[in-house]
Amino acid sequence: MRRVLVVDDEDIVRDVLSEMVETAGPYKAETAVDGMDGLDKISGGAYDIVFTDLKMPNLGGIAFMERLRELNPAIPVVVVTAHSHLDTALSAMREGASDFITKPFNFSDIKYVLERVSRERDILKSISDDGDRGKLIKTLNSALYKKLHEINNLFAISLELDELRDNNSVYERLPSMVARLLKARTVILMRAENDSVVADHCIGEVLDFEMPIAGSVFGEVADRRMHRLIQVGERSPIYGTVLKTDFLIIPLLLGEETLGFLCITDKSEIYSFTDDEVNLATTLMHKVSLRLENNALYEVTCSNLINTLETLVLTIEARDSYTKKHSERVTSIALEIAGEVECTTEETDAIRFGGYLHDIGKIGVRDMILLKPSRLTDAEFEEIKKHPVIGDNIVSPLGSFPMERLLIRHHHERFDGKGYPDGLAGEDIPRIARILSVADTYDSMTSTRPYRTGLRHDVAIDEIKRCAGTQFDPEIVRAFIQTPTGQGGGD
Known part of the structure; x- marks a missing residue:
């Protein structure tokens, strides 16, 4: 019967891991609540294998391993870590850990690690008993090199997995990952x-x-x-x-x-x-x-967030009957342009969602300004100009929409650098924001307001052409003119 010590500060982790260890074979599991407790137990008894968490109070996993080597360098250590801490596990391997397992635990992984570590311990013990130090060092170096190579490959693939936010991409990439x-x-x-x-x-x-x-x-x-x-x-x-x-x-x-x-x-x-x-x-x-x-959880969370934000947009548009469906129309036009300039899937998705939210910052603008039936004063226009930053601030805490934030913040920038809020110019303005700028302006010009009648399609097109190179990106203007809306099909 091999004695196994499980060192972890979480009760549930100690209990689950201990039960799995004892189910896996001829092992007797004992527990310690942190690194100091683990050292006390090792000082008072012989253990064949130690499992240790890395993040613990009093004495962390790496420090515990260093102290353990001083007490008994022959005891193999298996590091317990979360998936997000694989880089720390790799560091622990360099410090002498024999292997690592990730939370949540998989019984087959536990069983395999126990069998492999036990086998290696027996081999090293027999070599040590023979007194052949050269052979021992060669065996250790070979095993360490192989394990580090495996962990590096697994870590690199884990990083790739972390970048795949939809399950279809996971299915598509998985065979090539495994082949490598x-x-x-x-x-x-x-x-x-x-x-x-x-x-x-x-x-x-x-x-x-x-x-x-x-x-x-x-x-x-x-x-x-x-x-x-x-x-x-x-x-x-x-x-x-x-x-x-x-x-x-x-x-x-x-x-x-x-x-x-x-x-x-x-x-x-x-x-x-x-x-x-x-x-x-x-x-x-x-x-x-x-x-x-x-x-799957991310998609559900995003869906809930989108529903909440779309409700905010509807609230804004309900305040002003003249802008009703404005965000929907602007998004539709922007997607037409995106198709013409061959936007990436990521850019198109950002336009589809961010376009709908581009004016969400207007929820922070007072009704007396937003709903004013006449032209705005300079001071009132300065307040309206704050809405891209307000919108960015609304979306930024969500943390999931970096490209959409760029679109929301920069859709009022000008190609000549005279726009707001940051005065960006040319290609420093994100392409999706340059696209939305044209779509937003066209819809605004052709929509009727209390203080003016909407422009005819041909007049609006002439104005957009005139502003190419100053207010708008000329390439985006040319693309817009080729779209169904640009050709007059949106009337």
Whole structure:
């Protein structure tokens, strides 16, 4: 029975991890509430493995490891960290940690780490007993180099995952990520659809494939919620042929739901997957599941925020019947221009949402000015000019809309630098703001106000052409004239 010490300041983490450790095999788990408590326990007894959190009061994980090395450098340490602290885990590996696990815990990861660390401890102990220090150092260096290389690759891919804010992008990029990580020539993402698995995104030559989940190896993997390794000499679950390389299947999970399966085969260097490679792949899939879950929560949160902000816009437009539907019309025109100048998907999405919110700052402008039925005085116009900054300040605490903020703040800048609020000029003005400026001006000129009648389409177009190069970006003006609205189709 191996003794394992779990050091963490959170009760729930200690309890869950201890239970998983004891379930994983012949291990007896004991706990410590922080680094100092852990050192006291180690001073009073022999332990085979230590799990330690990095963020703890009294004595943090790195300092605890340094003190532990002084007491007993032979005890392997496994670092417990959150996904967002993987860079800290990498630093801990450089300080001598044997491995790391991420929260929330995955039982298969815990079991694998315990088995691997125990095996390495036994090997090192036998080498140490033989007294061959040169062999010991060589073995340690080789193991450390390999582990650091694996962690660096996993960390780089984790950073890529963090940038993918929609699940379709995750599905599309996942096969290439896994192919790089495991040096595999064939990686297939199988999506679960209507009780069948269907080949979706893939790396390598893959035929169209569909198979019922029930009664297949995919059904077995889904039921067990764990990976399945089909080895050389067995039958391929897809083609039915005898395998010349291992075939690894890992479930793609989202909570209790099985979204699909990742199939990995055709290794480029050796025919079989090592235990380390299987663990790397399952660890990555665990991170992918977290990314998918976070993206789903992000979409719900954004949807709620958008609904709230759109309600604010409707409130503003309800105050002034003459600007009703203004934001909607401006956004529609801006999207036409975006199509003409071939905006990126990111720019188009920012226009679609930010265009609707571009005047949200007017909620901070007094009614006596916003609803004034005659021309504004200079002082009143100065107050109106504050609305882009007010709008930026309303949206900025949300933290999720950086491009939309640029559009809201800068849609009244001028190409010649004489606009507001920041006096930007030329291409220093974000392109999406230059686009919205033209759309906003056209709709304002052609809309009727209490103190003037809206201009005819041709008159408004002539005015916009006249201001190209001063108020507006000439390229955006040319693009606008080619749009349906610019051609008069918006009348």
